[in-house]
Amino acid sequence: xxxxxxxxxxxxxxxxxxxxxxxxxxxxxxxxxxxxxxxxxxxxxxxxxxxxxxxxxxxxxxxxxxxxxxxxxxxxxxxxxxxxxxxxxxxxxxxxxxxxxxxxxxxxxxxxxxxxxxxxxxxxxxxxxxxxxxxxxxxxxxxxxxxxxxxxxxxxxxxxxxxxxxxxxxxxxxxxxxxxxxxxxxxx
Numbered sequence: 001x002x003x004x005x006x007x008x009x010x011x012x013x014x015x016x017x018x019x020x021x022x023x024x025x026x027x028x029x030x031x032x033x034x035x036x037x038x039x040x041x042x043x044x045x046x047x048x049x050x051x052x053x054x055x056x057x058x059x060x061x062x063x064x065x066x067x068x069x070x071x072x073x074x075x076x077x078x079x080x081x082x083x084x085x086x087x088x089x090x091x092x093x094x095x096x097x098x099x100x101x102x103x104x105x106x107x108x109x110x111x112x113x114x115x116x117x118x119x120x121x122x123x124x125x126x127x128x129x130x131x132x133x134x135x136x137x138x139x140x141x142x143x144x145x146x147x148x149x150x151x152x153x154x155x156x157x158x159x160x161x162x163x164x165x166x167x168x169x170x171x172x173x174x175x176x177x178x179x180x181x182x183x184x185x186x187x188x
Contacts, residue, residue: 003075004089005062007098010034019059019186021052021085022092023074024066024115025172031114032102034064034088034095038182041167042074047179049081051186061085066116067093069158115172119162123147 010018020037022029029039040048042065055061063078063085065071071087078085088095096102113121126147133140154160166172 003072004068004087006089007095007100010062010088010095011098011100013060017059019055019061020088021061021063021074022065023063023070024092025167026175026178027113027118027169027172028066028115030105032092032096032104034092035101035103037064038185039178040182041173042070042077044179045074045077048183048186049083051183052078053081053083055186056083056085062088064088064095065091066114067091115163115166118166118172119160122162122166123151 010020015036020034022033022037022039023042023045024033024039025041026039029037033039045052052061061078061084063071063074064087065074068087068089068091071091075085075087090097092102127144130141130144130147133143150161154162
């Protein structure tokens, strides 16, 4: 069985035959998502397992994230729950690289940056702060060293602790009605 679908294959599938689930944080989803995709952040998948199971009986579930790592983990979690789902090769980055359309939305009245941009901004700011503090107190440079170490670990482990922390900020969490909207869409 295929575990991923190429962007062109997904684009060619009929919308009423396919359900696209975007497991990124709401801020990332708002920054650019596949038209018609439902935003169910990965940490909330377990909440909607009964609805996802019922939806999988009617439509093919395709799980997407930014590049494919989180969607692969989400597909594995769904498979453990007995739900058949496939990922999108390259995620939304692969989708946009193929020139396919994306929708954007505003969150809290403004456009939210994608998570990788939030991480780069925060890491860079913390390194600069550590270096600036280091001019007065040499131990301030430990902040810069700590962030650099975290980035190296992130690269080696293909995980990102800073993204996990940033994901808990209000503009990266789903609005209270988001999961209710997703639940209703899954039932429909």
